Amino acid sequence: MxxxxxxxxxxxxxxxxxxxxxxxxxxxxxxxxxxxxxxxxxxxxxTLDDAAGEAFDKTARLLGFGGGGGGAIQAAAQRTGTRNIPKRAVLPRPLLRDDSLNFSFSGLKTAVMKNWGKTRHTEKNAEALAYEIQEAITDVxxxxxxxxxxxxxxxxxxxxxxxxxxxxxxxxxxxxxxxxxxxxxxxxxxxxxxxxxxxxxxxxRNHPQPWKSVVARPDLSVEIAD
CATH class of the missing domain: 3.30.420.560 (Nucleotidyltransferase; domain 5)
Structure with missing residues (x-):
């Protein structure tokens, strides 16, 4: 898909x-x-583990934003700003310096969980973490x-x-x-x-053909040759 x-x-x-x-x-x-x-x-x-959208969804729920996912993180991030981000809220940028073109976001979720566990659960702190979550994911x-x-x-x-x-x-x-x-x-x-x-x-790929000639391929790759 x-x-x-x-x-x-x-x-x-x-x-x-x-x-x-x-x-x-x-x-x-x-x-x-x-x-x-x-x-x-x-x-x-x-990605080697979680997708970026999955990281948004999981961290949004962790911070108490419910099922709003990326939209909730974005809204919370917009209510704060870089001047309001304490050093303790700074999150890692997974694989950013790795020369490969792979991604990894499960560690970011873990970092948020640990950070949130050591932080007072206030709206201001949740928004600060939301800002940094968005920055980390979009940076990578x-x-x-x-x-x-x-x-x-x-x-x-x-x-x-x-x-x-x-x-x-x-x-x-x-x-x-x-x-x-x-x-x-x-x-x-x-x-x-x-x-x-x-x-x-x-x-x-406008190549109409009778449906009876279509062969199901469960191993079909996204890579499409000429």
Whole structure:
């Protein structure tokens, strides 16, 4: 299914410069792909444990924000600011300095749990941690994607999936790509719209065939060759 998210960007703006690097980030996936063209994908790296959206969801519940997930973390983070972040709230950026293009967010969740366990459970402290959670996750996503784009000589960067709705992530990519890469991020309303992404996939792979000729492949890879 997440192959469809990648194609959403290419349809939304046809002026993608190839090769392009695509970040697919949601509650179930955090993956990087190299797109040589809209039909050809190569997997570059992904999460070794939790997805970015999953980290948002779990830490939001831990801080008492309920099931609001990334939206709740973003809202809480916007109510505070960098000047209000105590040193004890600073969180690790998992695998940020690792040369691979993989991600890991389970350790971040553990760090939040330990930090919250040693902190007074006040609204102000919860908001400070929410701010730092958002900074940590978006720092890693943006840095790793830019690293991949530089490594593979990409002309464009595509960001999609539910986490792409995060305003802080969008801001960081906008600044990091300016003057270097063409950035493509779908409108927020499309970030979690599976129907749009499926239609986008069909747009590029329009090869109608009788349903009886379709062969199920449970081992099918997201990597698609010409």
């Amino acid at each position: 997440y192959a469809n998210f990648i194609r959403d960007n290419a349809v939304a703006d046809p002026e993608v410069i190839f090769p392009a690097v695509s970040l697919v980030t949601s509650g179930g996936h955090t993956e990087l792909y190299l797109m040589k063209n809209p039909q050809t994908l190569t997997w570059l790296g992904g 996503l943006c840095t790793k994607t830019i690293r991949a784009a530089l490594r593979y000589g990409a002309g464009s960067i595509l960001v999609s999936g539910g986490v792409a709705a995060n305003s802080r992530l969008r801001d960081k990519f906008t600044k990091a790509c300016r003057g270097h890469f063409r950035l493509h991020v779908p409108p927020v309303r499309y970030c979690t719209d599976n129907a749009v992404t499926i239609a986008a996939c069909a747009y590029f």
